[in-house]
Amino acid sequence: MTEDTGGHITYVLGAATALVRSRHVDEIEIVTRLIDDPALGAAYAVPVESVAPGLHIRRIDTGNRQYLAKEAAIADRPAFQAALLRYIAGLKRKPDLIHAHFADAGAIALDIRDRLGIPFIYTAHSLAIDKALANDDGIDMSARVAEENRIIGAANAIIASSRDEAERQLMLYPAACAARIHCIPPGAALDGWDQGNVAGAKGLVAPFLRDPAKPMILAIARPVAKKNLAGLIDLYAADALLRARANLVIVAGLRDGPHSGEPEQRQVIGALLERLDRHDLYGSLALPKRHGQADVSGLYTLARQTRGVFVNPALTEPYGLTLTEAALHGLPVVATCHGGAADIVGSLDHGQVADPRDPAGFAAAINRLLKDRKTWAKASQNGRRNSAALSWDAYAEQFVTVARTILPAASVGAPAKPTRLLLCDIDNTVTGSRPGARELAQYLAAEPALAFGVATGRSLQEAVRLLREWHLPDPAVLITSVGSEIYWRDGGHLVADTAFAGHIAQGWQPAEIAARVRGICGAEPQAPVEQRRYKQSWFVDERSIVAAIRDAVADLPVRVIYSHGRLLDILPERAGKGAAMVWAARRMGIARDQVFAAGDSGNDIDMLAACRNAILVANHSEDLHALRDSSAVYVAHRSHAGGIVEGMYAYARRTAA
Incomplete structure (x- = not known):
């Protein structure tokens, strides 16, 4: 292990180990450089290791x-690239697929694809634009950004670990296409990590700590500036209550001494040691130099046993695999609110997020967890229970699904051209009832002339995730982000409808809209991951505020959509589910009277009102009551997907009559 060892190593090993267990995978090779360095051991010089x-x-x-x-x-x-190319070219059976981790590997994979035709999937792990936004250190990252943009634009598919990485970080790059980005959370930890070497962990921290029985504030991160480890020491030192209540343990990679490693590592380690002395934290701050995998697992366990907290104070965090490892060990967390960490804490419900740029606020969040035993116990229990869903086998299953979309498939002939289109909302329309979802899937399979599509307020990645989770068929068209984006299925691929984007873009003034709405008390912007190029999203709890927003943007060519009693979206005037439905039907050559639409909430109103064959599922909200009396609307007796099937049979009977 070296200073470059981090969560990405756990990721690669965890993903490969799970994938090779899949019945769809014959063999996997993890390819890296051969190293012959006595300080690292003989294993790194072995050409092939099973x-x-x-x-x-x-x-x-x-x-x-x-x-x-x-x-x-x-x-x-260049030497590695040439040697790898020679090796692959000499194989009797070429690899079906390359999975490239980080942009430098992506550049090599792109060259191999250009020469040998092998497609590749790219996982970034860390992106330069977000790092540059977080660190105002004057380092020129333009070359790295340019290379990342080239790989993002060229990859056959991209795997992201969190919604923030998939929908915000990657989409900052001009070449990014949402249709090729897939959000697949990694597993919680490698097999066997729940055991750990607690005795070894105690041995690592004992030389540093005056009272090892105190609760442990644990941080584990590579020694890079964006991890903000020096800032963590500062906020700990500045809070007298925190210093009295707990010890601070920071595992900052591996080092031989303060002058070992790359310049950034030396700078970070130097800053940690300087703060140890400046704040006189001898006896309460531990900075172990070297550790093994079992020691890290032991540290999580030891921190839990002391009723401590795991912290991630990064200025930005693409994902944060250590947060899932902490959950697996039952260790509550306080994590940065910047990046993908909020996704993890939100889904596992095992702690809190806070802003590391507000040191006092971050320290207060740690103090709250350490002080409130009931909250700590609930977070610990939630982490252990909910992290079970983050398995590497689940990751492998989704990875294989993505891989199949980019691998050559056997020809089965062109599908029949559809003559009808069914567009459905997702949340609480096609989802909500497992038996209903199965019934809908069976109905669609028996209707080859009926094209299935979805129209949702969710992003593309979230829509695809939910449809897979509910075992529903792949839609021919996906209208997402409340009708501001359209994606078409082309074989195994999804393709963005750029013509629709250009059509709705006319007159769109996002900066002006945001400035006007920000001035209205009670309008709170939704998270950055919910914002889109042609959609601004806000939280609004009162209809009087909705009215004020409508008045504020009345002279702009926009559409204001309010749903679920809290969610407000502002779109270009030409956007919306109804407009997107008409656009999609026209492109597919399907007559308006052969289009069917089903929904349940306020953001479905324009689609259902514009449809000549609308279906209101029984669980529809009050926002849609005004549509109930229309002759063009069928009000189902059944809820969720079962109501859709009921409505389709009802329209079939009307046609037959």
Whole structure:
């Protein structure tokens, strides 16, 4: 293990180990550089290492066998690329797919695809634009941003770990296309990590701590500036209550001494040691130099046993695999609100998020967890229970689904051209009843001339995730983000409808809209991940505020949509589910009287009102009561997807009569 060892190593091993267990995968090779360095041990110089049946690590000899940290490794990349290309070209059976981790691997995978035709999936792990936004350190990252943009634009598919990474971080790049980005959360930890070496963990921290029995505030991160470890020491030192109540333990990678490693590592470690002395934290701050995998698991367990807290104070965090590891060990967390960490804490419900740029507020969040035993116990229990859903096997299953969309498929002939279109909302319309969802899937399978589509307020990635989770068929068209985006299925791929985007863009003034709404008391912007190029989303709890917003933007070419008693979306005037439905039917060559639409909430109003064959499922909201008397609306007796099927049979009977 070196200073470059981090969560991405756990990711690669966890993903590969689970994938090779899949019946759809024959063999996996993890490819890296061959290193012959006595300080690291002989294992890194073994050309081929077996990890599990069908899984092995192949180390490529570039002619330079020295250990090279990430910056120095850039110079060795051409030699690695050439050697890897020669190896693959000489194989009797070429790989079906390459999974590239980080942009430098993506550049190599792109070259191999261009030469040998092997498609590749890209996982970024860390993106330069977000790092640059978080760190105002004057480092020029334009070259890295340009390379990342090239890989993001070229990859056959992209795997992101969180909604924030999929829908905000990656979409900051001009070449990004949402249709090729898939959000697949990684597993919680490697097999066996729930055991750990508690005795070893105690041995790591004992030399540093005056009272090891105190609750432990634990942070584990690579020694890079954006992890904000020095800021963590500062906020701990500034809070007398926190210092009296708990010890601080920071595992900042691996080091031989303060002057070892790359320049950034030396700078970060130096800052930690300087603060240890400046704040006189001897006896309450532990900075262990070296550790093993079992020691890390032991530290999580030890922190839980002391009723401590795991913290991630990063200025930005693409995902935060350590937060899922803490959950697996029953250790509550306080995590940064910037990046994907909020997704993890929100789904696992095992702690709190706070802003590390507000040190006092971040310290207060830690104090609250340490002080409130009932809240701590609930967070610990939630973490252990909810992290069980984050399995590497679940990741592998979704990865295989994505891989199939980019691999060549056997020809089965062109499908019949549909003559009818059924568009359905997702939340509480096609979802909400498992038996109903199964019935809808069976109905659609028996109707080859009926195209299935969805029209949802959710993003593309969330829509795809939910449809897979509910085992519903792949839609021919996806109208997402409340009708501000359209995506078409082309075989296994999804393609953005850029013509529709251009059509609705006319007159759209997002900065002006935001400025006007921000001035209205009671309108709170939704999270950045919910905002879109042609959609602004707000929380509004009172209809009087909705009216004020409508008045504020009345002279602008926009559409204001209010639903679920709290969610307000502002779209271009030409957007919306109804307009998107008409656009989609026209492009498919389907007559308006052969279009069917089903929904349950306020953001479905314009679609249902514009449809000549609308279906209100029985669980529809009060927002739709005004539509009940229309002859063009069928009000189902059944809820959710069962109501959709009921409505379709009712319209069929009308036609037959």
